[in-house]
Amino acid sequence: MNAAVTSIRRQLHPPPVPASPFPYHPGSLLSASDLSLEGISHILNRATILENADPLVRDRILAKRRVALLFYESSTRTRTSFELAAKGLGADTTLISSLSSSIEKGESLKDTGLTLRALGAEAIILRHNSSGAAWLLEAETRLPVLNAGDGMHEHPTQALLDLRTILAHLDPATKACHPERVRRGGRVEGPAAGKASPAYIDEIAADTLAGFTITIVGDIQHSRVARSNMTLLPRLGARVLLCGPKELLPDIAASAGPGITIERDFNEALRQSQAVMMLRIQAERLAGLQLDLAQYKENYQLTGPRLAAHAPTALVMHPGPIIRGLEVTAGVADGAQSAILEQVKNGVAIRMAVVERALTASQDGGRA
């Protein structure tokens, strides 16, 4: 019986999985995997140009275009930086949050999206507590949708701003990061002034981060920041180490893509890394999971001594919000190796580029 079955099984050609129709709109950014390497380069380039542009000139790029920010979850950094980014390009923005809108009365995401489109929204920036919500919104509205975080799934602009932060400190030759070489703001105008700017690498390729290792630490299971970075960074050649306890980092995470490895010993992971990205324990997504916080801090808190002992030159990153004294100590968050506020600042530049792309995208939009 089994022999016969085996011979049949060799001939099995099951139905193929259909190709994804997403993204429908070339200006959409739903996942870090939507972007080709050229598309990523383009966004990084535009981020630098727009950041350095005269605000009065920049203001005309999207003058009076309408952008809706639809937020089903609270947010400080993402919401503010998207809003500043859109306004910085001259767009009109409107914020719809779940607690002060008809969402509270039971209006569906589809109807909310269609309503915003009818009101003239030309792009929607969506933060939602359900994984995949941005795909639903795009399918129903066919507008450019920017995923500003969907449940536990993705947060592509965070990964792009993290990449920009890493590239600002990266020595292209040695792949070492230089935390001390922090870019100090300052508007730079005209081509000649470009030299005043520190070495931002805006042209990326499949080997730009070859030889570079980053450790992402903590609540990987519930982290959209982790998933987007795990999607984006290995495409540039980076090695991603995931570190955390089993409850927050299931073994299956290692199969999420190429270049991803699990290293549960934090000190060991630090020793191999040029950058370390700390994540917050997401109490709102733990779903009854009991976690021994004292034990967690013992094993995974990034402290001054731990950093000094194992990664004295690594860049310290955190997508925020930070819970000081839990995943990082105050000293590390405020320390010389910390790029946390620089990440926040890069958010505005990246989001200007992404909002601009949403409203001006050519047919392929740098799609992967």
Place this chain on the structure above:
Amino acid sequence: MTALVIRGGHLIDPAAGVDAPKDILLKDGRVAEIAGPGKLKSANGAEVIDATGLAVAPGLIDMHVHLREPGQGYKETIATGTAAAAAGGFTAVAAMPNTIPVNDSPETTRWMLAPERGAAIRVFPIAAATRGSKGEAINDYAALKSAGAVAVTDDGHPILKDGIMRETLAAAARVGLSVIQHAEDTRLTQGASMNAGAMAFKLGLRGMPPEAESGLVERDIRLVTELRDTRVHLHVAHTSTAAALAAVRQARRSGLRVTCEVAPHHFLLTEEHVGFYNTNAKMNPPLRSAADRDAMIEAILDGVVDAIATDHAPHAVHEKEVEFENAPNGITGLETALGLSLRWLHKEWRMPLGRVLSLLSAQPAALLNLKGRGTLAVGSFADVVVFDPKAEWTYNARETKSKSRNTPFDGWTMQGKVGWTISEGRIAYSNQA
């Protein structure tokens, strides 16, 4: 009742061992005569169906459908669900009890069977195993059986408690009913919306581990073993994991009366078909890994699977146009089961036509003890499907006879086009318009 002759067709009746050109006379709701082409003795005056070049087979039987009545007529009614069934070649469906109210009483069972429901084909209610399908107190199976119930189940929910499941198996066996288990250890599937694994991690969704299914199947088999009563019949609904199939296979080798069904989506699709949150690929049990899917195909081909059942689960469009985690479980299946089974099991994987039809008719009839169905032997019910086994066609969900169109098979190529579906001698569906 008028008589009906099906002339010129090729009769495939696996239960009767017939696979030959035959003419058939249907009279008074029964099969009256079968003879070689042109040889019927008493066909005078009968209405004639010209089945030249077509296959004639016992009407299909789906032992697992959700007709949504009473209570959720906006998703489906008994009339629309059975119309879709007839279009799919089915002449009998077994209706699951997760209605509103739950069908846990003879009154509800009889209400479903009343002529006012307008069923196009035969409906066989399956009653709730426990009161309200809450898994706490078992129902009066003798009363449910005399009202028309053909099996008991809490489908949609498992019977989780060992003691209650043991009691259910024993009590159902005493009145000659099968127990159909929705095998899901819900303690392991809280908040989950797809199969656990790499795809769920990638999509940021909580996953249902395969062990949630296989663990409960193993528990149930242990209970059947302990009962030592040969009348006990455990049937595993919508089997989706290789481990659960292995447990069923093993139980069968030990001589236990443990059977199982597999749905077309579980032998064709995998978790990859969830794609980017396609809610029409969300059901419970969920689409599993490729290895699990391959195990379904293998078990169907080697005979471990007893029936193909659709788990037809209609939902309104607005209910599926939501965030994946918030979408209800289930897909429609009555109009696509034959077309998919013939396209894949028969054409692609070379399963003989008779065996495919048997999984869709004779075997489910035997599992539910439906006497006189699943065969076209003289004296049987005149439940017939006449179809072109070679015809390829494309399924268009917008043309469905169901009230809902939540299917992942929209636009798929089907094989085997139904020409007529005849229920107890009446034409329930015809594609002749």
